[in-house]
């Protein structure tokens with residue numbers, strides 16, 4: 001049998017990422033994940049969504065799939081934008097930012113990877129899919 | 137231009153209607169609807185979702201579209217179930233239920249119609265679409 | 273996921289059931305079971321403090337109708353207070369306000385009960 | 386939709402900014418503007434009471450990094466208390482804890498500040 005899946009199509013509008021986090025919250029409760037796990041999912045989801053909103057240059061919508069598996073929650077955040085090469089993204093360090101000219105931003109990917117149990121990026125010039133997993 | 141639309145595909149699992157209501161809540165805030173309007177949408181959405189979950193006999197999922205229009209929020213709740221003939225559904229009255237043998241349930245459609253500005257039912261033997269509108 | 277909870281206390285002969293969470297099928301059934309149990313040991317007056325219940329469904333409220341019916345059989349009564357606006361509106365649409373009492377606050381409820 | 390709000394008070398020479406809501410781009414900017422404004426009139430010590438902020442994004446927190454930087458230039462300092470666990474974890478991952486202080490409670494914050 002297929003795993004139960006919640007799918008969300010979100011228009012690119014301010015703070016729409018909160019629709020995704022509220023959805024994740026209820027799914028996390030349903031799966032009896034802890035408050036901490038739920039918070040980590042929230043934060044990772046916010047970051048993937050705002051990346052898709054801000055950087056992908058996708059025209060209209062992004063797509064989020066929540067796949068409820070026996071022992072994990074798998075979340076896919078999909079945009080149909082320009083894609084990017086993750087290996088070219090610098091790893092941020094606060095020491096290089098405070099008191100330096102470096103742009104203060106650039107934390108999203110770092111956070112996503114720190115907060116989830118596994119994260120995969122598939123990106124081409126027709127879009128990006130971020131697949132992140134939180135184990136029970 | 138097309139109106140921004142949030143689409144949700146929900147598996148038939150306990151309390152999944154709360155994913156829909158949380159989504160509606162954030163959209164309602166985005167549209168600057170009042171707390172009262174937001175509560176009315178929540179309740180109407182719960183009832184349409186549990187009907188689709190419980191009565192449609194659809195196998196897997198239901199679909200919800202939130203269409204953000206200039207002066208209204210249009211919500212479609214779609215199932216691919218057995219359908220029903222709304223004209224054959226009796227209008228519930230509490231007088232006929234309390235102290236009588238009549239089944240206590242049967243309030244959903246009544247509530248949906250009382251709480252939303254307009255409601256349309258399209259139903260065939262391959263499914264039901266309820267379209268409900270809340271004006272700003 | 274629904275996390276419906278109740279806390280039962282008593283003031284004079286009035287049983288007060290404080291609810292928290294989504295009053296759905298299960299939530300309604302929990303309230304029903306408490307009332308039936310307390311009625312068996314003689315209680316007749318019940319108040320629901322609904323401040324923690326921001327959302328209900330019609331299945332849950334239908335079970336409250338069953339409570340009202342059971343209470344009618346023994347000349348008991350049911351009231352509610354601290355209702356969220358949409359919960360109050362739902363109770364009105366369904367007509368529960370004809371067979372049970374809605375109060376703004378606990379004070380007002382206890383005064384009339 | 387974000388409904389970010391702030392309330393600014395002062396204890397001794399410490400400016401306390403109580404936040405409510407999603408600390409995103411706009412939220413971060415609101416905090417930044419308050420700090421810059423108060424620094425212009427001489428304040429050097431700032432505490433954020435984050436009890437009302439259950440969720441942040443990295444854009445908002447990056448603006449807090451800018452506040453830290455501005456405060457370093459004038460030998461001021463920044464602290465936080467009443468953080469939700471995920472907010473605290475985010476500040477740690479981003480390394481803000483190296484340049485500003487996290488406290489459990491207002492009491493502890495005021496004691497050390």
Ligand SMILES: Nc1ncnc2c1ncn2[C@@H]1O[C@H](COP(=O)(O)OP(=O)(O)O)[C@@H](O)[C@H]1O
Nearest residue numbers: 051052055056083084105106107108109110128
């Ligand atoms: N979905 C995406 N589509 C295109 N580019 C992306 C996407 N996600 C991330 N990126 C690229 O990766 C960079 C790093 O992202 P991130 O770590 O989230 O920090 P920030 O968003 O603050 O720049 C972005 O600046 C952008 O160039």
Ligand SMILES: Nc1ncnc2c1ncn2[C@@H]1O[C@H](COP(=O)(O)OP(=O)(O)O)[C@@H](O)[C@H]1O
Nearest residue numbers: 187188191192219220241242243244245246264
């Ligand atoms: N999506 C649907 N698919 C099939 N039948 C439906 C659907 N929605 C409503 N119905 C029918 O309409 C009846 C009345 O629904 P409702 O007023 O919500 O009360 P209840 O769900 O308590 O029976 C249901 O009992 C069912 O027969």
